[in-house]
Amino acid sequence: MRVVSTVLLILSLLGVSFGVGPRAASTAPIAIFETPPPEKFDEYGFISVTKENRRLDRFVKELQRRLDVTCYILVYGKYQGEGEARANRIKNYLIERRGINHYRVEMESQYCREDPQTQIWIIPPGTVHPAPGYDGGLQRCKVRP
Numbered sequence: 001m002r003v004v005s006t007v008l009l010i011l012s013l014l015g016v017s018f019g020v021g022p023r024a025a026s027t028a029p030i031a032i033f034e035t036p037p038p039e040k041f042d043e044y045g046f047i048s049v050t051k052e053n054r055r056l057d058r059f060v061k062e063l064q065r066r067l068d069v070t071c072y073i074l075v076y077g078k079y080q081g082e083g084e085a086r087a088n089r090i091k092n093y094l095i096e097r098r099g100i101n102h103y104r105v106e107m108e109s110q111y112c113r114e115d116p117q118t119q120i121w122i123i124p125p126g127t128v129h130p131a132p133g134y135d136g137g138l139q140r141c142k143v144r145p
Contacts, residue, residue, distance in 0.1 A: 035124070035126040035127050036124045036127060037127065038072065038121045038122065038123050038124070038127050038128075038129055038130050039121065039122040039124075040119060040120070040121055040122075041059055041062060041071075041120045041121065041122050042055055042058075042059060042118075042119075042120040043117065043118065043119045043120070044117070044118055045115055045116055045117055045118075046115070046116045049089075052090070052118075053093060055120075056090065056093055056094060056098070056120075057098070059071070059094075059120055060094065060098045060100060062122065063100055063104065063122075066122070068124070068125055069104075069122050069123060069124050069125070070103075070104045070105070070106060070122075070123045071094075071100075071104060071105055071106065071120065071121065071122060071123065072106045072107075072108070072121040072123050072129040072130070073087065073090055073091075073105070073106070073107050073108070073118065073119070073120050073121070074107075074108050074109075074111075074117075074118070074119040074121070074130075074132055075087040075090065075107065075108070075109040075117075075118050075119075076109075076111055076112060076113040076116060076117045076118070076138075077109070077112055077113075077116050077141070078112060078113065078114065078115065078116050078142065079112070079141065079142050079143065079144040080112070080141040080142065080143050080144065081141075081144075082112075082116065082144075083109035083110070083111065083112065083116070083141075084109045084110070086109070086116070086118065087107045087108075087109035088107075090107070090118070091105055091107050106123075106129065108132050110132075111132050111138050111141075112138070112139055112140065112141035112142065113137050113138060113139060114137070114139065
């Protein structure tokens with residue numbers, strides 16, 4: 001009995017609550033922080049390089065305005081290697097021509113669809129990027145004939 005009393009005294013001195021008494025009825029607010037979801041900035045299919053660069057320029061302005069975010073760009077090609085070539089062109093444009101820090105640019109291009117597609121996402125801090133093919137439509141990459 002003496003050991004139990006000693007253990008209870010030590011635990012109460014350490015601030016452990018047993019669900020009874022004034023500490024159990026504490027109504028202190030608990031802070032819960034929600035991470036914002038990723039934001040789809042743009043999505044387009046097969047377009048000319050000039051039109052794509054205009055869209056990327058609008059995206060660069062948003063990245064310059066919001067210095068705490070990163071970008072995640074998903075590029076789907078129709079044939080094997082097509083998405084990767086487009087992704088490399090976009091990445092080089094953002095980093096080398098527009099001066100975006102390479103740590104802020106993440107690309108994914110290993111998936112294919114029937115129609116080529118590019119998705120540009122803004123990823124706030126602490127947010128997980130969207131999974132490729134979250135909206136379906138993925139297929140095996142075809143070998144160019």
